[in-house]
Amino acid sequence: MAKILIPTALRQFTEQSDSVEVTGATVAEALGALTLRFPEIKKNLFNDQGKLRSFVNVYVNDEDIRYLDKTDTKLSGGETLSIVPSIAGGATALEEQAPALTNDEIARFSRHLILPEVGMQGQTKLKNAKVAMIGAGGLGAPLGLYLAAAGVGRIGLVDFDVVDVSNLQRQVIHGTSDIGRKKLDSAADRMKEINPNIRIDKFDTGLSSENAFEILRDYDIVVDGTDNFPTRYLVNDACVLLKKPNVYGSIFRFEGQATVFAYEDGPCYRCLYPEPPPPGLVPSCAEGGVLGILPGIIGVIQATETVKLILGIGEPLKGRLLLYDALGMKFRELKLRRDKDCPVCGDHPTVTKLIDYQQFCGITPMSTQPTTTSDSAVIDALELKQKIDRGDKFVLLDVREVHEYQIAKIPGSVLIPLGDLPKRLNELDKNADIVCQCKSGGRSQKAMDLLKQNGFQHVRNMTGGITAWSDKVDPSVPKY
């Protein structure tokens, strides 16, 4: 008699016995006796050819029968047999896998495959391509959707933001139920829903001089969907230094631009803009507004260029800056050339490693603070409310634009848009108690500085603007 120990998973077939006594002169006979008694267990141990399944190991006492006489291993009685599965696996890097398309993929990409310019070869290139997307916002939304749908095999997403209700007007990769989620998770879910076969690497961080090489190194192409100058210069320099094409897009109000930088002998972003604009001169989408559809068209142009680069077909948008004007519904093209004196891609580069891009763009931690730091120069939403309730005599000067004033205002405020303020100073009394207010405190800071320079004595800046008013004092005032 030999005792066979039954693994917990197989006890459902042995009437829950954890060991079964059988007779047999060899392992094969003992297992045969087991399956005779419990027929259900047979298909778990043997394949259709009657051979022990590849994942089944049998131990006689402490010895693996593979190192004895396999199933012919003799039993003399009294042995304990153990059934132990052999288990292994691993992620196995995609490049090591056979890159051939599966039948599912052939069906999925049939409209690509019948294009001779794409075909099996092109679709396989897409499957093996690795693209890094910086930002999962306005430009990232159409990019992510189309790159996933096109079958780009591995997509790295870099973003640290969460979905806000004000994003949904343009960031179509996210939905209402995603509000509050990480954009990374929301975008990845949607992309996986479109194409479950792709690999998505999520980088829950802002791209920085410290991590850019580490993150971008593994990818063939970088697509820039960022909305600020420091990151734009960082992406540019990293791409030039890593010799990876940078598919660029940018949007503002009703106009967009797209091109491919750092590709072959073409120019880079610094050839076009050697110096960043002074901070605050070019408003962001949050400040300047943007037509929701605009990133759609620019992002799709970026996606098109990315796919063309991977396939190696057509004329890449290299050395050409495509300008799009939604109101005039016009495309224009500017020729760009590599600048041989460019500090990063020129003949004698001076920028040979990543630098501090915040500093380069004039954004120092100080400049985000009010220039006048004395407490008497600022007033917050709650203090303002108290001031109003006390009946203090003062001017609440709203320096936003007329169309913003129409969306929401603080009762009793006087509107003079910041741009009009210099020529309308005479409307204000230099000795009056004035509180400047805007959307979130930036423009009102500038207004306060202007008033002070012009001899106004009692001016304060309302921190947090009307957004803070809505948050802390009156939630019925809408936020925009």
Add this chain to the structure above:
Amino acid sequence: MIEIEAKPWQTMVLHAERLYPNECCGAMLGHNKGGHKVVTESVPLENSFAGKQNDRYELKPEDLLAADKAARARGLDLIGIFHSHPDCDAYFSETDLKNSCPWYSFVVLSIQNGKFDHANSFLPDLDQTAAEPEEMKWPRS
């Protein structure tokens, strides 16, 4: 459906993060009541793959045998195997499938940049030709 309790889950994530950038592996013990599995203990096991372990793992059969015995001794079942995919999605790769066993749930943890990112559970078939995704619950922080 497999449900992993907080303590074994913590052990699994810690083990996976500690072995990053290599793959980790281990066993999950608990109960299986009519297909509803509850993991109450997890046991980190050695990755015995000979070679670079950043995208491969192998369990020693004797470790698995010991885990099965340990489960028995505590009145539990060995119900699943877990392993990690460093800097890679928690999908069931061809390598995973070809070296799997249909008796267990296979939980894959995706570790991105050294931190746990997401996880999935799979049920491979007898012939190692396909693995079905299994609904999975874990204590999300």
